[in-house]
Amino acid sequence: MTTSSTVEAEPEAAPQAVELSVVLPCLNEAETLETCIRKAQQSIAELGVAGEVVVADNGSTDGSQEIARGLGARVVDVPRRGYGAALMAGIEASRGEYVLMADADDSYALENLGGFLEGLRGGSDLVMGNRFKGGIEPGAMPFLHKYLGNPVLSMLGRLFFRIPVGDFHCGMRAFRRDRLLELGLRTSGMEFASEMVVRASLAHFRITEVPTTLRPDGRTRAPHLRTWRDGWRHLRFLLAFSPRWLVYYPSLALQIIGLIGMVWLAVGPVTRMVGDVGFGIHSMLAFATMFVVGTQGVGLAVIARSYAAHLKLLPPPSEKFERIFTRLSLEKGLVIGGLLMLLGIAAFIAAVTSWGASGFGALDVVQSMRIPIVGMVLCVTGFQLVIVSFTLSLTRIGED
Structure with a gap:
């Protein structure tokens, strides 16, 4: 007599919930991308949180995608060009409860994410980095940006929208993913940074700041940022919303x-x-x-x-x-x-x-x-x- 038995398959383990996603917009950043990813991964490990690194690639032709995948980062291909378009696609694809964004040029302190995470855990919806409080190394920020562009645009942001932020255009910031997606951000260029802060303020987000440092970026090529063009786009956006x-x-x-x-x-x-x-x-x-x-x-x-x-x-x-x-x-x-x-x-x-x-x-x-x-x-x-x-x-x- 034969007997048959069935072996029940063990249920697959549910994927671990991700608390923090680090999103890096990328367009031909092969020189510095590896350093940025490793710093973010190291900081995530030191904090003991479940995290991931997401690289939102805007059509790189220098092998940036392969570098990111080789280091275990997730790559999101973004056909629509623009800093804002890349970031928005990366944010939408991220899995974390919280998202931290930063440039992939090795100018931001990705090895030190603790202050941002602490601010979010403390109830903030948006945590802005402040480079003027954290320290700007020599050569890290052009003279016009440091003494004219950033101070003037930050002052206008505080005047027009009563935003308690001293460094309006810091590229390193963190936020609650669900809250940010509620804003319906639309801009695709560099003014995306201004739109995020303005809309967050208008939606009565709790906004706080933490000091962060800025060092000269590690690339040998010129940055994507264009001083007068992008400065005007930021100013135009502030005026249009006021x-x-x-x-x-x-x-x-x-x-x-x-x-x-x-x-x-x-x-x-x-x-x-x-x-x-x-x-x-x-x-x-x-x-x-x-x-x-x-x-x-x-x-x-x-x-x-x-x-x-x-x-x-x-x-x-x-x-x-x-x-x-x-x-x-x-x-x-x-x-x-x-x-x-x-x-x-x-x-x-x-x-x-x-x-x-x-x-x-x-x-x-x-x-x-x-x-x-x-x-x-x-x-x-x-x-x-x-x-x-x-x-x-x-x-x-x-x-x-």
Whole structure:
């Protein structure tokens, strides 16, 4: 008699959960990639955490991929070119709860990841490195970057977005992977670094800093970074995400100055003197132009802010903003704008009537242009208010 028995297969061991992924963007970094990977692996081992190194390759032709695989790193091929595109692909492919990113040029202290990991374990969503606190070795950062680019852009980031970061563009930073993916980062170039910090701040991430060092990169070729081009891309991004500073505040200043000057010159004598300088009808026209330009700028800023919030590119406006523009419904905007336009037309009619009283003959420009200038300003302001009210109503479709 034969007996049969079945041997149950032992279940496969579940893959160990990865706590920390180190992501290195790579484009022909064969000179320094091995050093960077070994430093990161050594630090992971010393910290006693489950970790991995992910190399996001952007189309290297110098054998960087083989170097990375030979050292046990995972390689993610990224066909879309750009620093941001490579990093985003590497982050999406990483398996860690936390992700640390750094350049693969051996300029960052990849052998010392402890401070970043400690910050994340302590509850931070984003931990930025600060090279100015940790130390910048001679020759590690170009003069313009150290004393102009980084300080100015970091200052603008703190001013525009109230971000408590002293080194806005440090390339070594760590974050919670799930939280970062929620941000929906879009830029593919060097401005990716700015987008990450700005969006994290707007999403109310807990952001902290740790000191890190910077040394001269180990490559013999020139870096991918282009000082003026990439600096402008960072600045452009900061301004685009802050319509207040890009358009609203400058336009509001133009409005106020233009209105004060126009009212000052619309009444009283033909020419007003300030010291030896006379201000007359030409100055009034200049002030009127300032007011009109300022009005258009303020309208554009309001529309841009509302639309960006509607697309969830920026957080919802403040309660004060909401109260003001909830009251400014399409109907109210049309009524107020229409009244201003009617007043402007009335001013033109008054000017024509005055001209007719003089027999429609030649006019003294200085004496006769005040009322038409006021009429022009009223008509343009009224029309602008109608356009802004109508456009705002489009951005609020579905919210009522």
